[in-house]
Amino acid sequence: MKLKKLAALGLAGAMVLSTAACGGGDSGSSDGDSGSSGGSGGGELSVSIWDTNQEPGINEILADFTEETGIKTKLTVVKWDEYWTMLEAGAQGGSLPDVFWMHSNESERYMSNDMLLDLTDKIAESDLIDPANYPEDVWGLYTHEDKYYAVPKDVDTIALWYNKTMFDEAELEYPTADWTWDDMFEAAKKLTKDDGSQYGLAIRNDNNQAGYYNMIHDNGGAIISEDKTKSEWDSPETIEAMEQLEEFIKAGVMPSIETMSENGEDVLFQSGKVAMVPQGSWMVAAYRDNEYTAENCDVVELPKSAATGRRSSVYNGLGWAASANGENTENAWKLIEYLGSEKAQQKQAELGVTMSAYEGTSDAWAKSADFNLQAYLNMMDDMVIRPYSKSTVTWENEDNEILKDVYTGDKSMADACKEMAEQMNEKLAEE
Amino acid sequence: MxxxxxxxxxxxxxxxxxxxxxxxxxxxxxxxxxxxxxxxxxxxxxxxxxxxxxxxxxxVGFENYSKVFGDSEVWQSLINTLKYAVVEVPFSIAIALVLAVLLNRKMRGRSVYRTIIFLPMVAAPAAVAMVWRWLFNSDFGLINNVFHLNVKWISDPKIAVYAVAVIGIWSILGYNMVLFLSGLQEIPGDYYEAASIDGATGIKSFFHITIPLLSPTIFFVLVTRVIGALQVFDLMYMVMDKSNPALDKTQSLVYLFYKYAFINKNMGYGATIVVLLLIITMIVTVFQMIGQKKWVFYN
Structure with missing residues (x-):
């Protein structure tokens, strides 16, 4: 009898657990889900990143760290969209991972709300980290009121990927560093086949950093004013550059927005449907490990503007940050210090994970794959930091929504630019 | 005592x-x-x-509410959600009912069929969505290639929401069927015997015996499915990319809530959207409760 009662209790308990699993679907409340982000105990450091392409390399570096210090780590990879949801819930519920990636889109919010561990004093005392060894702009992304909140992990620039086989087939010269955006357009026309089996180019509506932002800066335009209070979408230079993109769309040298949205530019490029695609240096590992791209494709500097002669690259850098309220902040700092050290940064470059932020490590990265990676390094000669403000995500997503209508042909680019400026100004005013 | x-x-x-x-x-x-x-x-x-x-x-008092009522995106999402529900609920119930009746007879391989139809329920929704995303893909997808079509199933604003509803129907069929099966087993066989002696055909006894006696179960499934359909989120989220031009005409209220609350980090506005959904769900459910008196028979 007793046993039966116990069993029934156990069953009831199990039911509660299953309710827990399905419940909370429509609760817009603050129940920070500790299960997914896992504030770790037992001295093991939880580390969170969003890029699966970088996972093997980062794991290797973390293993080195464990060997050196005896501190164990556990790496979790969560896709970009869910990553920020997880981090948000973790921040609110007090269960952030011990160490994690920070991005310029979000850093301001986290820093100004004291979610990140203040690293200023630790960096000042450290023998391994000297701010002079990393690009100043990247520090700028993770500095709030003169305090450092993250150590730069990497820098990234943009370059143009092309499919050599398709160029050979169309009997065209490979792209060179002297190309203008117009040259690219001309080649794209010739590389596009009428039956839709092959397109010259792919720049999706949300490919801002690797795509049209570069065209805008080349043309002397901008996205956001220097003091981050006003949108520059409606400036004549910006509109002019975007109208060139509109030309690409109208000429049909790109797959339809439907196709690009269902498959993604990288997938289309990797499956030989698209001849050219501008991509960030963070994609190199993926293209190196893909048999088709490794064999058929290469990379070259971005084209420049015919009007101004400028060739710029939007760039950005991730940072390693730690939770302000973590239980293992001492160890978390040790890990960040290690990850930012010359040794780990050198290894990150050698493994081809990404370009490292530490100065003088780029040569090792250029040798990490059998492509013309020097192109990415050359793009560093003229760099513009990725436009950001406190609410970057909000206005950027809205921009992407509005641009969809240009891709489908329902709106002219000039109108879209004005609309984007309007909504962005509204959001900037609210910051 | x-x-x-x-x-x-x-x-x-x-x-x-x-x-x-x-x-x-x-x-x-x-x-x-x-x-x-x-x-x-x-x-x-x-x-x-x-x-x-x-x-x-x-x-801010009712500011969020007045914004929600003036937001065309919210109303569009409500229409999308209703479109989804209007397709998913009736079809998933009707097909599941027919399957349940067919599989309630004595036949070979009955449990195999039941298991197969129930399987989608066991599969993770994310996996289901990934597979359908591939089936529906307009360039490389199985459906378009096998039937030599060129339909943009999930990126044409006119049909995308129905394509998503098809996935919804497919994945919920098994669950509804199992509920109906358990309801069918409650119906005594004597009624059918008596009916067949009186000369009723299978179809006739389906409409005059099975449906009335199964109506409490049908009602239960209807209420829970309507609520479930109004809360649809995972299918849209997994199947539709953010750059999809049909997203506007497909996103459900819960998807919009997710967008505002977790991507744009505007919890207050997100909360207002779900409160709106809660009210709509309650109204719909109240009407169903009133309506049940007309067609549900409790023994």
Missing amino acids: ANSGKPAKTGREKSEFLWGWLFILPTVIGLVILNIIPIFQTIYQSFFKTGDFGKGNIF
Whole structure:
């Protein structure tokens, strides 16, 4: 009898657990889900990143760290969209991972709300980290009121990927560093086949950093004013550059927005449907490990503007940050210090994970794959930091929504630019 | 026990009372903590302009509500959600009912069929969505390639929401069917015998015996499925990319809530959207409760 009662209790308990699993679907409340982000105990450091392409390399570096210090780590990879949801819930519920990636889109919010561990004093005392060894702009992304909140992990620039086989087939010269955006357009026309089996180019509506932002800066335009209070979408230079993109769309040298949205530019490029695609240096590992791209494709500097002669690259850098309220902040700092050290940064470059932020490590990265990676390094000669403000995500997503209508042909680019400026100004005013 | 009037409890009654409550206690606690309290928190939150990470909320009264009522995106999402529900609910119930009746007979391989039809229920929704995303892909997808079509199933604004509803129907069929099967087994076989002696055909007895006697189960499935369909999120989220041009005409209210609350970090506005959904769900359910008197027969 007793046993039966116990069993029934156990069953009831199990039911509660299953309710827990399905419940909370429509609760817009603050129940920070500790299960997914896992504030770790037992001295093991939880580390969170969003890029699966970088996972093997980062794991290797973390293993080195464990060997050196005896501190164990556990790496979790969560896709970009869910990553920020997880981090948000973790921040609110007090269960952030011990160490994690920070991005310029979000850093301001986290820093100004004291979610990140203040690293200023630790960096000042450290023998391994000297701010002079990393690009100043990247520090700028993770500095709030003169305090450092993250150590730069990497820098990234943009370059143009092309499919050599398709160029050979169309009997065209490979792209060179002297190309203008117009040259690219001309080649794209010739590389596009009428039956839709092959397109010259792919720049999706949300490919801002690797795509049209570069065209805008080349043309002397901008996205956001220097003091981050006003949108520059409606400036004549910006509109002019975007109208060139509109030309690409109208000429049909790109797959339809439907196709690009269902498959993604990288997938289309990797499956030989698209001849050219501008991509960030963070994609190199993926293209190196893909048999088709490794064999058929290469990379070259971005084209420049015919009007101004400028060739710029939007760039950005991730940072390693730690939770302000973590239980293992001492160890978390040790890990960040290690990850930012010359040794780990050198290894990150050698493994081809990404370009490292530490100065003088780029040569090792250029040798990490059998492509013309020097192109990415050359793009560093003229760099513009990725436009950001406190609410970057909000206005950027809205921009992407509005641009969809240009891709489908329902709106002219000039109108879209004005609309984007309007909504962005509204959001900037609210910051 | 003879002297009634006073609720003097016997030892047995007391113990039953105690154990009864003890048994439902875990569920009750779960419901209160995971559902009831969050509902009130959500309503509370909908009156605030929420600050970052839940700090620095500013009370704004009904401002969020007046914005929601003037937001065409919200109304479009409501229409999308209703379109989805209007397709998913009737089809998933009708098909599941027919399948349940067919699989309630004695036949070879009955349990195999039942298992196969129930399988989608067991598969993770994310996996289901990934497979369908591939089936529906307009360039490389199986459906378009096998039938030599060029239909943009999930990126044409006119049909995308229905394509998503098809996935919804497919994945819920098994669950509905199992509920109907259990309902069918409650119906005594004598009725069918009597009917066939009187000369009723299979179709006739389906409409005049099966459906009326199964109506409590049908009603239960209908109510829960309508609520489920109004809350659809995972299918849209998994199948539709953010750059999809059909997203506007496909996103459900819960998807919009997710967008505002978790991507744009505007919890207050997100909360207002779900409160709107809650009210709509309640209204629909109340009408169903009233309507049931006309067609549901309890023995």
